[in-house]
Amino acid sequence: MSEHGLLVSAPGKVILHGEHAVVHGKAALAVALGLRTFLRLRPGGGERLRIHLPGVGVRREWDVAELSALRGRLTGGANTADFDESKSPGVEQLDVLKEFAGIAADASAPDSLAILAFLYMCLAISAKYGDVPSVDIAVWSELPTGAGLGSSAAYAVCLAAALLHACRAISCPLKDGEATARWPEEEMSLINSWAFQGERVIHGNPSGVDNAVGTWGGALRYQSGKITSLKRVPTLRILLTNTKVPRSTKVLVAGVKEKILKFPAIMNPVLDSIDAISQECQSVLEAMPTNPSPEYYPVLEELFDINQHHLNVIGVGHPSLDRLCRVTASHGLHSKLTGAGGGGCGITLLPPDATPLAVEAAKRDLCACGFECWETDIGAPGVTLHSSSALNAEVLHALSES
Ligand SMILES: Nc1ncnc2c1ncn2[C@@H]1O[C@H](COP(=O)(O)OP(=O)(O)O)[C@@H](O)[C@H]1O
Ligand SMILES: C[C@@](O)(CCOP(=O)(O)O)CC(=O)O
Ligand SMILES: [Mg+2]
Known part of the structure:
Protein backbone atom coordinates (compact mmCIF):
# COMPACT_ATOMS: atom_id res chain seq x y z
CA MET A 1 0.00 0.00 0.00
CA ILE A 227 -29.03 -12.14 -8.89
CA THR A 228 -29.62 -11.96 -12.66
CA SER A 229 -28.32 -9.26 -14.94
CA LEU A 230 -31.01 -7.79 -17.15
CA LYS A 231 -30.51 -9.01 -20.73
CA ARG A 232 -30.66 -5.55 -22.17
CA VAL A 233 -31.09 -2.18 -20.56
CA PRO A 234 -32.34 0.65 -22.70
CA THR A 235 -31.11 4.15 -21.95
CA LEU A 236 -33.67 5.35 -19.44
CA ARG A 237 -33.77 8.99 -18.44
CA ILE A 238 -34.70 9.30 -14.81
CA LEU A 239 -35.14 12.38 -12.66
CA LEU A 240 -34.29 11.86 -9.00
CA THR A 241 -35.97 14.04 -6.40
CA ASN A 242 -34.98 14.15 -2.77
CA THR A 243 -37.87 15.33 -0.58
CA LYS A 244 -35.26 15.74 2.18
CA VAL A 245 -37.73 14.18 4.65
CA PRO A 246 -35.51 11.98 6.85
CA ARG A 247 -36.48 8.39 7.54
CA SER A 248 -34.95 5.10 8.58
CA THR A 249 -35.03 2.02 6.37
CA LYS A 250 -34.93 -0.21 9.46
CA VAL A 251 -38.10 1.36 10.93
CA LEU A 252 -40.00 1.28 7.61
CA VAL A 253 -39.10 -2.36 6.89
CA ALA A 254 -40.25 -3.33 10.40
CA GLY A 255 -43.54 -1.44 9.87
CA VAL A 256 -44.30 -3.35 6.67
CA LYS A 257 -43.66 -6.66 8.42
CA GLU A 258 -46.07 -5.69 11.18
CA LYS A 259 -48.78 -4.83 8.63
CA ILE A 260 -48.32 -8.15 6.82
CA LEU A 261 -48.61 -10.06 10.11
CA LYS A 262 -51.71 -8.07 11.06
CA PHE A 263 -53.51 -8.32 7.69
CA PRO A 264 -51.95 -11.23 5.76
CA ALA A 265 -54.94 -11.81 3.49
CA ILE A 266 -54.95 -8.13 2.51
CA MET A 267 -51.21 -7.43 2.26
CA ASN A 268 -49.94 -10.62 0.58
CA PRO A 269 -51.96 -10.02 -2.63
CA VAL A 270 -50.46 -6.50 -2.76
CA LEU A 271 -46.95 -7.97 -2.58
CA ASP A 272 -47.92 -10.46 -5.32
CA SER A 273 -49.12 -7.59 -7.46
CA ILE A 274 -45.83 -5.69 -6.92
CA ASP A 275 -44.03 -8.86 -7.99
CA ALA A 276 -46.12 -8.98 -11.17
CA ILE A 277 -45.26 -5.32 -11.84
CA SER A 278 -41.54 -6.14 -11.66
CA GLN A 279 -42.04 -9.04 -14.11
CA GLU A 280 -44.01 -6.85 -16.51
CA CYS A 281 -41.46 -4.03 -16.31
CA GLN A 282 -38.60 -6.44 -16.99
CA SER A 283 -40.39 -7.77 -20.11
CA VAL A 284 -40.93 -4.24 -21.41
CA LEU A 285 -37.31 -3.18 -20.71
CA GLU A 286 -35.95 -6.26 -22.45
CA ALA A 287 -38.19 -5.72 -25.46
CA MET A 288 -37.22 -2.05 -25.82
CA PRO A 289 -34.53 -1.01 -28.29
CA THR A 290 -31.38 0.45 -26.67
CA ASN A 291 -32.18 3.87 -28.07
CA PRO A 292 -35.20 5.59 -26.59
CA SER A 293 -38.48 4.83 -28.33
CA PRO A 294 -41.60 6.62 -26.99
CA GLU A 295 -44.12 3.83 -27.69
CA TYR A 296 -42.97 1.73 -24.70
CA TYR A 297 -43.30 4.51 -22.17
CA PRO A 298 -47.06 4.57 -21.50
CA VAL A 299 -46.82 1.05 -20.01
CA LEU A 300 -43.76 1.94 -17.91
CA GLU A 301 -45.56 5.05 -16.68
CA GLU A 302 -48.69 3.13 -15.73
CA LEU A 303 -46.58 0.59 -13.83
CA PHE A 304 -45.00 3.48 -11.86
CA ASP A 305 -48.48 4.80 -10.98
CA ILE A 306 -49.85 1.41 -9.87
CA ASN A 307 -46.78 0.61 -7.76
CA GLN A 308 -46.85 4.01 -6.08
CA HIS A 309 -50.44 3.27 -4.97
CA HIS A 310 -49.39 -0.17 -3.68
CA LEU A 311 -46.50 1.34 -1.70
CA ASN A 312 -48.99 3.72 -0.07
CA VAL A 313 -51.19 0.73 0.80
CA ILE A 314 -48.34 -1.08 2.57
CA GLY A 315 -47.72 2.06 4.63
CA VAL A 316 -44.49 3.52 3.24
CA GLY A 317 -45.87 6.63 1.55
CA HIS A 318 -45.50 10.17 2.85
CA PRO A 319 -47.28 13.50 2.14
CA SER A 320 -44.01 14.81 0.64
CA LEU A 321 -44.00 11.91 -1.84
CA ASP A 322 -47.69 12.50 -2.69
CA ARG A 323 -46.78 16.10 -3.41
CA LEU A 324 -43.84 15.06 -5.60
CA CYS A 325 -46.15 12.80 -7.64
CA ARG A 326 -48.81 15.53 -7.97
CA VAL A 327 -46.27 18.14 -9.10
CA THR A 328 -44.77 15.90 -11.79
CA ALA A 329 -48.25 14.72 -12.90
CA SER A 330 -49.18 18.36 -13.52
CA HIS A 331 -46.41 18.33 -16.16
CA GLY A 332 -47.54 15.00 -17.63
CA LEU A 333 -44.77 13.03 -15.89
CA HIS A 334 -45.09 9.89 -13.74
CA SER A 335 -43.26 9.21 -10.45
CA LYS A 336 -42.95 6.72 -7.62
CA LEU A 337 -40.97 6.56 -4.41
CA THR A 338 -37.75 4.57 -4.51
CA GLY A 339 -36.06 2.67 -1.69
CA ALA A 340 -37.73 2.45 1.68
CA GLY A 341 -40.06 5.47 1.23
CA GLY A 342 -41.51 7.39 4.19
CA GLY A 343 -39.82 10.47 2.70
CA GLY A 344 -36.43 10.22 1.00
CA CYS A 345 -36.33 10.07 -2.80
CA GLY A 346 -38.77 9.61 -5.64
CA ILE A 347 -38.02 8.81 -9.29
CA THR A 348 -39.68 10.33 -12.33
CA LEU A 349 -39.55 8.75 -15.75
CA LEU A 350 -38.54 11.18 -18.49
CA PRO A 351 -39.84 9.81 -21.81
CA PRO A 352 -37.92 10.74 -24.97
CA ASP A 353 -40.86 12.82 -26.18
CA ALA A 354 -41.09 14.89 -22.97
CA THR A 355 -40.31 18.45 -24.04
CA PRO A 356 -37.28 20.11 -22.41
CA LEU A 357 -39.69 22.88 -21.40
CA ALA A 358 -41.94 20.44 -19.48
CA VAL A 359 -38.95 18.82 -17.75
CA GLU A 360 -37.49 22.19 -16.75
CA ALA A 361 -40.89 23.39 -15.49
CA ALA A 362 -41.30 20.20 -13.41
CA LYS A 363 -37.81 20.65 -11.92
CA ARG A 364 -38.57 24.27 -11.08
CA ASP A 365 -41.83 23.36 -9.30
CA LEU A 366 -40.14 20.52 -7.39
CA CYS A 367 -37.39 22.86 -6.20
CA ALA A 368 -40.06 25.38 -5.16
CA CYS A 369 -41.39 22.67 -2.78
CA GLY A 370 -37.96 22.65 -1.09
CA PHE A 371 -36.99 19.42 -2.86
CA GLU A 372 -33.67 18.83 -4.59
CA CYS A 373 -33.70 17.19 -8.01
CA TRP A 374 -31.16 16.06 -10.51
CA GLU A 375 -30.70 13.73 -13.47
CA THR A 376 -28.06 11.06 -13.15
CA ASP A 377 -26.65 8.15 -15.12
CA ILE A 378 -27.84 4.66 -14.37
CA GLY A 379 -26.13 1.30 -14.90
N1 LIG B 1 -20.90 7.69 3.91
C1 LIG B 1 -21.33 7.09 5.03
N2 LIG B 1 -20.55 7.09 6.14
C2 LIG B 1 -20.99 6.47 7.26
N3 LIG B 1 -22.19 5.85 7.39
C3 LIG B 1 -22.99 5.84 6.33
C4 LIG B 1 -22.62 6.46 5.10
N4 LIG B 1 -23.63 6.29 4.24
C5 LIG B 1 -24.60 5.60 4.90
N5 LIG B 1 -24.23 5.32 6.15
C6 LIG B 1 -25.02 4.59 7.18
O1 LIG B 1 -26.23 4.14 6.57
C7 LIG B 1 -27.39 4.72 7.21
C8 LIG B 1 -28.47 5.04 6.21
O2 LIG B 1 -29.02 3.84 5.77
P1 LIG B 1 -30.53 3.67 5.37
O3 LIG B 1 -31.44 4.10 6.48
O4 LIG B 1 -30.66 2.30 4.88
O5 LIG B 1 -30.74 4.69 4.17
P2 LIG B 1 -30.19 4.62 2.65
O6 LIG B 1 -29.49 3.32 2.49
O7 LIG B 1 -31.43 4.71 1.83
O8 LIG B 1 -29.34 5.82 2.45
C9 LIG B 1 -26.85 5.96 7.90
O9 LIG B 1 -27.67 6.28 9.01
C10 LIG B 1 -25.44 5.53 8.31
O10 LIG B 1 -25.48 4.78 9.51
C1 LIG C 1 -37.04 -1.24 1.40
C2 LIG C 1 -35.89 -2.04 0.79
O1 LIG C 1 -36.45 -2.89 -0.23
C3 LIG C 1 -34.87 -1.14 0.11
C4 LIG C 1 -34.26 -0.13 1.04
O2 LIG C 1 -33.39 0.75 0.37
P1 LIG C 1 -32.82 2.06 1.08
O3 LIG C 1 -32.09 1.62 2.31
O4 LIG C 1 -34.00 2.91 1.43
O5 LIG C 1 -31.90 2.69 0.08
C5 LIG C 1 -35.26 -2.89 1.87
C6 LIG C 1 -34.37 -4.03 1.37
O6 LIG C 1 -34.54 -4.48 0.23
O7 LIG C 1 -33.55 -4.49 2.15
MG1 LIG D 1 -30.12 1.39 3.12
Missing part, protein backbone atom coordinates in the same frame (compact mmCIF):
# COMPACT_ATOMS: atom_id res chain seq x y z
CA SER A 2 1.39 3.42 -0.93
CA GLU A 3 1.56 6.28 1.57
CA HIS A 4 -1.73 7.61 0.06
CA GLY A 5 -3.15 4.10 0.50
CA LEU A 6 -5.81 2.71 -1.74
CA LEU A 7 -9.17 3.93 -2.86
CA VAL A 8 -12.31 1.84 -3.20
CA SER A 9 -15.70 3.04 -4.45
CA ALA A 10 -19.21 1.58 -4.74
CA PRO A 11 -22.36 3.01 -6.36
CA GLY A 12 -25.74 3.81 -4.86
CA LYS A 13 -28.84 2.37 -6.48
CA VAL A 14 -32.31 3.11 -7.68
CA ILE A 15 -35.01 0.48 -7.25
CA LEU A 16 -37.34 0.70 -10.26
CA HIS A 17 -39.84 -1.75 -8.77
CA GLY A 18 -40.00 -4.24 -5.89
CA GLU A 19 -38.82 -2.29 -2.81
CA HIS A 20 -40.18 -3.86 0.39
CA ALA A 21 -41.76 -6.76 -1.54
CA VAL A 22 -38.19 -8.01 -2.14
CA VAL A 23 -37.73 -8.38 1.65
CA HIS A 24 -40.60 -10.91 1.49
CA GLY A 25 -39.20 -13.04 -1.33
CA LYS A 26 -40.59 -11.13 -4.34
CA ALA A 27 -38.53 -9.84 -7.27
CA ALA A 28 -36.98 -6.36 -7.48
CA LEU A 29 -35.47 -4.51 -10.44
CA ALA A 30 -32.61 -2.22 -9.49
CA VAL A 31 -29.97 -0.17 -11.28
CA ALA A 32 -26.65 1.26 -10.10
CA LEU A 33 -26.46 5.05 -9.90
CA GLY A 34 -23.72 7.38 -11.11
CA LEU A 35 -23.33 8.62 -7.51
CA ARG A 36 -20.76 6.76 -5.40
CA THR A 37 -19.32 6.27 -1.94
CA PHE A 38 -15.51 6.34 -1.63
CA LEU A 39 -13.23 4.77 0.96
CA ARG A 40 -9.56 5.51 1.46
CA LEU A 41 -7.50 2.87 3.28
CA ARG A 42 -4.03 3.79 4.58
CA PRO A 43 -1.52 1.95 6.73
CA GLY A 44 -2.16 2.94 10.36
CA GLY A 45 0.37 4.23 12.85
CA GLY A 46 1.18 3.06 16.40
CA GLU A 47 -0.94 -0.10 16.27
CA ARG A 48 -4.11 1.95 16.13
CA LEU A 49 -7.22 1.57 13.97
CA ARG A 50 -8.84 4.85 12.98
CA ILE A 51 -12.10 5.68 11.21
CA HIS A 52 -13.15 9.01 9.83
CA LEU A 53 -16.73 9.24 8.53
CA PRO A 54 -17.38 12.93 7.74
CA GLY A 55 -20.88 12.19 6.33
CA VAL A 56 -22.11 11.15 9.79
CA GLY A 57 -19.70 13.23 11.89
CA VAL A 58 -17.60 10.34 13.22
CA ARG A 59 -13.89 10.32 14.04
CA ARG A 60 -12.90 7.43 16.31
CA GLU A 61 -9.80 5.35 17.02
CA TRP A 62 -8.97 2.27 19.01
CA ASP A 63 -5.92 0.23 20.02
CA VAL A 64 -5.58 -2.85 17.85
CA ALA A 65 -4.84 -4.87 21.04
CA GLU A 66 -8.06 -3.58 22.63
CA LEU A 67 -10.07 -4.62 19.55
CA SER A 68 -8.40 -8.06 19.51
CA ALA A 69 -9.43 -8.56 23.15
CA LEU A 70 -12.97 -7.47 22.32
CA ARG A 71 -13.02 -9.92 19.41
CA GLY A 72 -11.92 -12.67 21.81
CA ARG A 73 -14.89 -11.86 24.06
CA LEU A 74 -17.29 -12.07 21.14
CA THR A 75 -15.97 -15.33 19.75
CA GLY A 76 -15.37 -17.00 23.11
CA GLY A 77 -11.70 -17.54 22.24
CA ALA A 78 -10.72 -19.24 19.00
CA ASN A 79 -14.23 -20.09 17.79
CA THR A 80 -14.79 -18.02 14.66
CA ALA A 81 -17.92 -19.94 13.59
CA ASP A 82 -20.06 -17.39 15.48
CA PHE A 83 -18.76 -14.74 13.10
CA ASP A 84 -19.41 -16.50 9.81
CA GLU A 85 -20.67 -14.37 6.90
CA SER A 86 -23.62 -16.76 6.48
CA LYS A 87 -24.91 -16.06 10.02
CA SER A 88 -26.87 -13.01 11.11
CA PRO A 89 -24.99 -10.79 13.56
CA GLY A 90 -26.12 -11.95 17.02
CA VAL A 91 -28.15 -9.58 19.23
CA GLU A 92 -25.77 -10.27 22.12
CA GLN A 93 -22.70 -9.62 19.94
CA LEU A 94 -24.16 -6.27 18.89
CA ASP A 95 -24.99 -5.42 22.52
CA VAL A 96 -21.35 -6.01 23.49
CA LEU A 97 -20.20 -3.76 20.63
CA LYS A 98 -22.66 -1.02 21.61
CA GLU A 99 -21.41 -1.07 25.19
CA PHE A 100 -17.79 -0.98 23.99
CA ALA A 101 -18.42 1.99 21.67
CA GLY A 102 -20.67 3.85 24.14
CA ILE A 103 -23.71 3.54 21.86
CA ALA A 104 -27.28 3.54 23.27
CA ALA A 105 -28.99 0.13 23.36
CA ASP A 106 -31.64 1.20 20.80
CA ALA A 107 -28.96 2.58 18.44
CA SER A 108 -30.68 4.19 15.49
CA ALA A 109 -28.76 7.44 14.95
CA PRO A 110 -26.72 7.49 11.70
CA ASP A 111 -23.36 7.77 13.51
CA SER A 112 -24.19 4.92 15.92
CA LEU A 113 -25.27 2.58 13.11
CA ALA A 114 -22.19 3.47 11.05
CA ILE A 115 -19.82 2.71 13.97
CA LEU A 116 -21.65 -0.49 14.86
CA ALA A 117 -21.57 -1.80 11.28
CA PHE A 118 -17.88 -0.92 11.04
CA LEU A 119 -16.94 -2.63 14.32
CA TYR A 120 -18.96 -5.74 13.52
CA MET A 121 -17.48 -6.11 10.02
CA CYS A 122 -13.94 -5.36 11.17
CA LEU A 123 -13.99 -7.89 14.01
CA ALA A 124 -15.87 -10.57 12.05
CA ILE A 125 -13.68 -10.32 8.93
CA SER A 126 -10.45 -10.25 10.93
CA ALA A 127 -11.64 -13.19 13.10
CA LYS A 128 -11.99 -15.25 9.95
CA TYR A 129 -8.92 -14.11 8.04
CA GLY A 130 -6.22 -12.93 10.47
CA ASP A 131 -5.33 -10.09 12.81
CA VAL A 132 -7.24 -6.88 13.43
CA PRO A 133 -5.51 -4.58 10.93
CA SER A 134 -3.79 -1.36 11.96
CA VAL A 135 -5.22 0.97 9.31
CA ASP A 136 -6.73 4.43 8.83
CA ILE A 137 -10.09 4.39 7.05
CA ALA A 138 -11.95 7.42 5.70
CA VAL A 139 -15.32 7.16 3.95
CA TRP A 140 -17.16 9.93 2.11
CA SER A 141 -20.05 9.91 -0.33
CA GLU A 142 -21.79 11.69 -3.17
CA LEU A 143 -25.03 10.03 -2.01
CA PRO A 144 -27.50 11.59 0.39
CA THR A 145 -27.65 9.46 3.56
CA GLY A 146 -30.96 7.86 4.50
CA ALA A 147 -32.78 8.95 1.34
CA GLY A 148 -33.53 5.63 -0.39
CA LEU A 149 -30.51 5.56 -2.71
CA GLY A 150 -28.70 2.72 -0.92
CA SER A 151 -26.07 4.76 0.92
CA SER A 152 -25.96 2.11 3.67
CA ALA A 153 -25.17 -0.61 1.13
CA ALA A 154 -22.55 1.47 -0.70
CA TYR A 155 -20.90 2.09 2.70
CA ALA A 156 -21.04 -1.61 3.59
CA VAL A 157 -19.68 -2.69 0.18
CA CYS A 158 -16.72 -0.28 0.47
CA LEU A 159 -16.00 -1.47 4.02
CA ALA A 160 -16.20 -5.13 3.00
CA ALA A 161 -13.77 -4.65 0.10
CA ALA A 162 -11.31 -2.58 2.17
CA LEU A 163 -11.35 -4.84 5.24
CA LEU A 164 -11.04 -8.02 3.16
CA HIS A 165 -8.12 -6.37 1.38
CA ALA A 166 -6.49 -5.28 4.67
CA CYS A 167 -6.85 -8.87 5.99
CA ARG A 168 -5.41 -10.25 2.70
CA ALA A 169 -8.55 -12.27 2.02
CA ILE A 170 -8.84 -10.87 -1.52
CA SER A 171 -6.29 -9.97 -4.18
CA CYS A 172 -5.17 -6.56 -5.38
CA PRO A 173 -6.39 -6.61 -9.00
CA LEU A 174 -4.86 -3.23 -9.93
CA LYS A 175 -1.92 -3.52 -12.36
CA ASP A 176 0.78 -0.88 -12.78
CA GLY A 177 -0.44 2.01 -14.90
CA GLU A 178 -4.14 1.09 -14.58
CA ALA A 179 -6.53 3.70 -13.20
CA THR A 180 -9.22 1.27 -12.02
CA ALA A 181 -9.75 -2.47 -11.62
CA ARG A 182 -12.42 -4.88 -10.41
CA TRP A 183 -11.99 -8.14 -8.52
CA PRO A 184 -12.55 -11.62 -10.00
CA GLU A 185 -16.10 -13.00 -9.66
CA GLU A 186 -15.40 -15.21 -6.65
CA GLU A 187 -13.89 -12.32 -4.69
CA MET A 188 -16.80 -10.07 -5.64
CA SER A 189 -19.17 -12.69 -4.19
CA LEU A 190 -17.16 -12.62 -0.97
CA ILE A 191 -17.34 -8.80 -0.86
CA ASN A 192 -21.10 -9.03 -1.45
CA SER A 193 -21.61 -11.56 1.39
CA TRP A 194 -19.72 -9.44 3.91
CA ALA A 195 -21.46 -6.25 2.75
CA PHE A 196 -24.75 -8.03 3.43
CA GLN A 197 -23.59 -8.47 7.04
CA GLY A 198 -23.02 -4.71 7.29
CA GLU A 199 -26.51 -4.10 5.84
CA ARG A 200 -27.92 -6.51 8.43
CA VAL A 201 -26.44 -4.36 11.20
CA ILE A 202 -27.86 -1.16 9.67
CA HIS A 203 -31.23 -2.41 8.30
CA GLY A 204 -32.12 -5.27 10.64
CA ASN A 205 -33.62 -7.46 7.92
CA PRO A 206 -32.32 -6.46 4.48
CA SER A 207 -33.21 -8.31 1.30
CA GLY A 208 -29.67 -8.04 -0.08
CA VAL A 209 -30.68 -6.19 -3.27
CA ASP A 210 -28.82 -2.97 -2.38
CA ASN A 211 -25.47 -4.60 -1.60
CA ALA A 212 -25.85 -6.76 -4.75
CA VAL A 213 -26.18 -3.62 -6.90
CA GLY A 214 -23.36 -1.91 -4.98
CA THR A 215 -21.13 -4.91 -5.67
CA TRP A 216 -22.07 -5.90 -9.21
CA GLY A 217 -23.34 -2.58 -10.60
CA GLY A 218 -25.33 -2.38 -13.87
CA ALA A 219 -29.00 -3.33 -13.88
CA LEU A 220 -30.27 -6.46 -12.20
CA ARG A 221 -33.19 -8.51 -11.06
CA TYR A 222 -32.93 -9.76 -7.49
CA GLN A 223 -35.05 -12.37 -5.80
CA SER A 224 -34.27 -14.32 -2.61
CA GLY A 225 -30.52 -13.97 -3.06
CA LYS A 226 -30.64 -14.85 -6.78
CA ALA A 380 -22.84 2.44 -13.31
CA PRO A 381 -20.07 -0.09 -12.52
CA GLY A 382 -20.09 -1.87 -9.15
CA VAL A 383 -17.37 -1.93 -6.50
CA THR A 384 -14.13 -0.64 -7.99
CA LEU A 385 -10.52 -0.33 -6.87
CA HIS A 386 -8.91 2.95 -8.00
CA SER A 387 -5.27 3.82 -8.30
CA SER A 388 -4.23 6.16 -5.48
CA SER A 389 -3.49 8.81 -8.12
CA ALA A 390 -7.30 9.29 -8.15
CA LEU A 391 -6.87 10.81 -4.69
CA ASN A 392 -6.38 14.31 -5.96
CA ALA A 393 -5.39 17.28 -3.85
CA GLU A 394 -9.01 18.47 -3.64
CA VAL A 395 -10.23 15.22 -2.05
CA LEU A 396 -7.29 15.06 0.36
CA HIS A 397 -7.91 18.64 1.39
CA ALA A 398 -11.66 18.04 1.93
CA LEU A 399 -10.88 15.02 4.10
CA SER A 400 -8.34 16.80 6.24
CA GLU A 401 -10.72 19.75 6.78
CA SER A 402 -13.82 17.75 7.78
